[in-house]
Amino acid sequence: MSSYSLPEAAPVPAVGRRRLTANLSWALLLSLPLLWLLVFLFVPVLVVLVVSFFQPTLSGFEQSFTLDNYRLLLTSGPFFSTLANTVLSALITTVVTFLAGFWVAYYLALVVPNLRSRFALFIIALAPFFTSFLIRAIAWIPMMGREGVLNSALLSLGIISAPLDFLLFSNFAVRVAMAQLYMLFMISPIFFSLSTIDPAVLEAARDMGARWWNILWEILLPLARPGIVIGAVFVFVLSMGDFATVRLIGGGASTSVGLSIQNFVTFMQFPQAAAAAGILVLVTVLGVVLLLRWGSIGEDL
Amino acid sequence: MSARGRWFDRLLGLYFVVILLFLYGPILVMAVLSFQGPHGGMTFPMRGFGFHWWTRLFRVRASELQEAILRSLLVAVETGVIAAAFSVVIAFAYRRRLPGSSLLLPIVLLALMTPGILLGLGMSLWWRILNFQPGHLALLGVHVVWALPFAFLVMIAVLNRFDPRVEESARDLGASESRTFFEIVLPIIWPGILSAALFGFTLSLNEFERSVLVTSDNTLPLQLWAMLTVQIIEPDLYALGTLTILITFVIVAALFIPTVIGQFRRLGGRAEAGEE
Numbered sequence: 001m002s003s004y005s006l007p008e009a010a011p012v013p014a015v016g017r018r019r020l021t022a023n024l025s026w027a028l029l030l031s032l033p034l035l036w037l038l039v040f041l042f043v044p045v046l047v048v049l050v051v052s053f054f055q056p057t058l059s060g061f062e063q064s065f066t067l068d069n070y071r072l073l074l075t076s077g078p079f080f081s082t083l084a085n086t087v088l089s090a091l092i093t094t095v096v097t098f099l100a101g102f103w104v105a106y107y108l109a110l111v112v113p114n115l116r117s118r119f120a121l122f123i124i125a126l127a128p129f130f131t132s133f134l135i136r137a138i139a140w141i142p143m144m145g146r147e148g149v150l151n152s153a154l155l156s157l158g159i160i161s162a163p164l165d166f167l168l169f170s171n172f173a174v175r176v177a178m179a180q181l182y183m184l185f186m187i188s189p190i191f192f193s194l195s196t197i198d199p200a201v202l203e204a205a206r207d208m209g210a211r212w213w214n215i216l217w218e219i220l221l222p223l224a225r226p227g228i229v230i231g232a233v234f235v236f237v238l239s240m241g242d243f244a245t246v247r248l249i250g251g252g253a254s255t256s257v258g259l260s261i262q263n264f265v266t267f268m269q270f271p272q273a274a275a276a277a278g279i280l281v282l283v284t285v286l287g288v289v290l291l292l293r294w295g296s297i298g299e300d301l
Numbered sequence: 302m303s304a305r306g307r308w309f310d311r312l313l314g315l316y317f318v319v320i321l322l323f324l325y326g327p328i329l330v331m332a333v334l335s336f337q338g339p340h341g342g343m344t345f346p347m348r349g350f351g352f353h354w355w356t357r358l359f360r361v362r363a364s365e366l367q368e369a370i371l372r373s374l375l376v377a378v379e380t381g382v383i384a385a386a387f388s389v390v391i392a393f394a395y396r397r398r399l400p401g402s403s404l405l406l407p408i409v410l411l412a413l414m415t416p417g418i419l420l421g422l423g424m425s426l427w428w429r430i431l432n433f434q435p436g437h438l439a440l441l442g443v444h445v446v447w448a449l450p451f452a453f454l455v456m457i458a459v460l461n462r463f464d465p466r467v468e469e470s471a472r473d474l475g476a477s478e479s480r481t482f483f484e485i486v487l488p489i490i491w492p493g494i495l496s497a498a499l500f501g502f503t504l505s506l507n508e509f510e511r512s513v514l515v516t517s518d519n520t521l522p523l524q525l526w527a528m529l530t531v532q533i534i535e536p537d538l539y540a541l542g543t544l545t546i547l548i549t550f551v552i553v554a555a556l557f558i559p560t561v562i563g564q565f566r567r568l569g570g571r572a573e574a575g576e577e
Contacts, residue, residue, distance in 0.1 A: 022478040023399055030394045033387035033449070034408075040442030041412055044423025051426050060429070104320050107313040121317070123557045128324050131549045132507040134525055135542035138534070139327035142334055147344045149330055180323060212309065233414070241416025244509060248529060258418045265514055270426060277419050284416070 049281075052274035061271045069275035079276070082255040087283060089171065089246075089256065090239040093178045094186075097235050098228065100179070101186035105227070106220070108187075109194035110202070122191060129184040137248045140177045144168040144249075169251030177249045178239050185238065186231035193227030194220070229295030233288050240284045328546055335539035343534060354537040358544070362537055369524040376437070376520065377505040380444040384501035385494050387445070388452035396460050413450035417510025420446065425514045435516050443511040448501035455500055459493030492559065499556050503549055521545070 052069055054061040073079045104125065112118045128136065143149050144167040151163040166172050197220070205215050221228075243258030250256075257280045264273035334341075338349020395405050424439050433439070467489065471481040509522040519527065528538060 023397060025478070026390070026394050026397060027399055029390045030399070033391055036383075036387065036442070036445060037408065037412060037449075040424065040439075041415065041420065041446045044420055044427045044443075045415060046423075047427040047430065048419060048423040100320065103313060103316055107310075107317045111310045111313055119557075123553070125321065125324065127550055127553045128328065130503045130507070130553050131328075131546045132509070132522055132525070132542070134509055134522055134529065135331075135546060136328065138529060138538070139331040139542065142330050142344045143327050145344050147346075149345060152345060180327070183320075183324065237414045237416065241418055241510070243418055244526070258416065261418050261422060262513070265422065265425070270429075273422055274426065277422055280416065281419060 048274045048277050051271055052278040054271045056269060056271040059268055069271045073275055073279060082260055083257055086240060086256045089175055090236050092175050093182060093239040094232050094236045096179045097183045097186040098232060101183050102190055104187050105190035105194055109191050125187060126184055133181060134244060136181060137177055137245045140173065140249055141168065144173050169253045171254045174246050174250045174254045177245050178242060181245060182235045182238050185234035189227040189230040190224050193224045197223050225295060229291060232291050236287055236291065237284055240280065331539045332543040335536055335543050337536045341536060343536060355540045357537045358540040366524060369519045369521045372518060373506055373521040376441055376444060377502045379441055380448050380505035381498035381502035383445050384448035384452040385498035387449055388456040388497050389494060391453055392456035392460055409450045409453050412446045421511045421514035436518060440512055440516045443515055444505040444508055447508055447511055448504045451500050451504060452497035455497040456493060459490050463490060496556050499552055503552050
C-alpha cells in the first residue's frame with residue numbers, strides 16, 4: 001500500500017484541500033437546519049422543563065423556583081389514575097399493534113412473491129398514515145356508536161340482544177382507534193427488517209427439518225428484533241402523547257396526560273401544564289429505555 | 302414448499318385483507334355516510350342518498366373554511382420546500398461523514414419522537430417568554446420539525462441508490478465541488494427532493510397535535526378540531542373528511558407510483574435476471 005501509493009502522492013494534498021473546503025461549506029450549510037432544530041425543537045422542550053419549576057400566577061407564571069407543580073400533580077389521585085391509564089393504553093396499543101402488525105410485515109416481506117406487488121401492497125397499507133389523524137379518528141364514530149356498523153352487525157347476526165355501549169366513548173374505543181392510527185409505525189420497521197432476510201435461510205431451515213415455530217422463534221423474531229424495537233418505541237411514544245383520539249373517541253370516559261396538558265393550557269395554568277408534560281416525558285423516556293434494553297438483551301448473549 | 306406452508310401463506314393473505322379492512326373500513330364507512338339524505342344523521346341507517354351534505358360543504362362551509370384552507374396550503378408549501386432543502390443538507394453531511402455527523406440520526410429521530418403536545422406547549426411558552434405573537438413562524442417552525450425526519454429518510458434512501466462513481470468521475474474530469482453538485486448530482490436526485498417536499502407538504506397539511514397550542518389562526522385541521530369539539534357534528538364533516546383523504550391519496554399515489562415502478566425496474570429486473 002505505502003510503496004504503491006508513493007508516486008501518486010503529489011496530487012493528494014490538492015484533492016484533500018478541495019475536499020476540506022467542500023466539507024466546510026457543507027458544515028456551514030448544515031448549521032441552518034441545526035439552528036432551526038435548536039429554535040423550534042430543543043429550546044421549546046427545554047422551556048417546558050424550566051417553566052415546570054416556575055411559580056404559577058393567575059394569568060401565567062413568574063420566574064421563581066418551586067417544586068409545587070410536581071408535588072401537587074404527584075399527590076393528586078385523579079392525575080395518578082390519568083397517568084396510569086395513559087401508560088396502560090400505550091402498553092396495550094404497543095402490544096396489539098405488534099401482535100397484529102408482525103404478521104402483516106411477515107406477509108409483505110416473505111410471502112408476497114415479486115417485488116413490485118410487495119412495494120405496491122406496502123404502500124396501500126401505508127397510505128392512510130398520510131391522511132388526517134383527526135378525520136381517521138372521527139371515522140370511528142359511525143363504526144362504533146350505539147347505532148354504528150359494529151353494533152348493527154352484531155345485532156342482526158343475533159350475537160347480542162342489545163347494543164353494546166362500551167364500543168364508543170370508552171377506553172376500549174380509544175385503544176382500538178389508536179391501534180389503527182399507529183399500526184403503520186409498527187408494520188414499516190418490521191417489514192424493513194424482515195425484507196433483509198435471505199429467503200434461502202428459511203428454505204435451508206425448512207429443508208433441515210425445522211418446524212414453523214422453530215423458524216419463527218429462532219430465525220425470524222431474532223432477525224426482526226431491531227425492527228420490532230423501533231416499531232414498539234414509535235407506537236409507545238405516540239400513544240403516550242396522544243390526546244386528540246382520547247378526546248374525540250373517549251368522549252370524557254377516557255383520559256390521558258396529553259389531554260390534561262391541553263386542559264391546563266385552556267385555563268392558562270402553564271406551569272401545571274409544563275409539569276404534567278415533564279412527568280409525561282420522564283415516564284415516556286423510562287418506557288423507551290426499558291424497551292431498548294429489552295431489545296439489546298439478545299445481542300449480549 | 303410443503304402443502305402446509307402454502308396453506309399458511311393463503312391464511313396470511315386473508316389476514317392481510319382483514320387488516321386492510323381495519324385500516325380502510327372506517328374511512329369507507331365515512332365516505333358512504335357523506336352521501337346521507339338531508340334528514341340522515343352521523344350513523345347508519347341511510348335516510349336517502351344524495352349530494353345534500355356535499356352541496357352544503359361547498360355552499361355553506363366553504364366560506365368559513367376558506368381562510369383556514371389557504372393558511373394550511375401556504376404553511377404546507379413552505380414546510381415542503383424548507384424540509385426538502387434541509388433534508389438534502391443533512392443527508393449529504395451524513396453521507397460525507399463530517400465530524401459529529403453520527404449525531405445527526407439521533408437528533409433527527411428525536412424530532413420525530415417528541416410528542417406533539419409537548420412541542421406545541423414548548424413553542425407557545427417560548428414565544429410567550431420572548432413576547433412574540435403566536436402565529437405563522439411558530440407554526441412553520443414545528444411543522445418543519447415534524448416533516449424533516451421523513452424528508453431525511455427519503456433523502457437517505459435516494460442517496461443509497463445514487464452511484465457515487467458519477468460524482469467521482471465528474472470531479473476527476475476537473476469539475477469543482479459546487480459544479481459537480483449543481484450540474485451532476487442535483488439533476489439526478491431531483492425527483493427524490495421533490496418526493497421529500499411532497500412528503501413534507503402532506504404531513505404539514507394534516508398536522509394537528511403540534512399546531513393546536515401554537516397558533517390562534519386556524520389551519521384546516523385546527524378549524525376541524527374546533528368544529529368537532531364545539532359544534533354539533535353533521536355529515537358535511539364526513540364530506541370534508543372524505544375530500545381531504547381523497548386529496549391526500551392522490552398526492553401519495555403521485556409520490557409512490559413512480560417509485561414503485563422505478564424499484565421494480567431496478568431491483569425486480571436484476572432479481573429476475575439473477576434467477577434465470
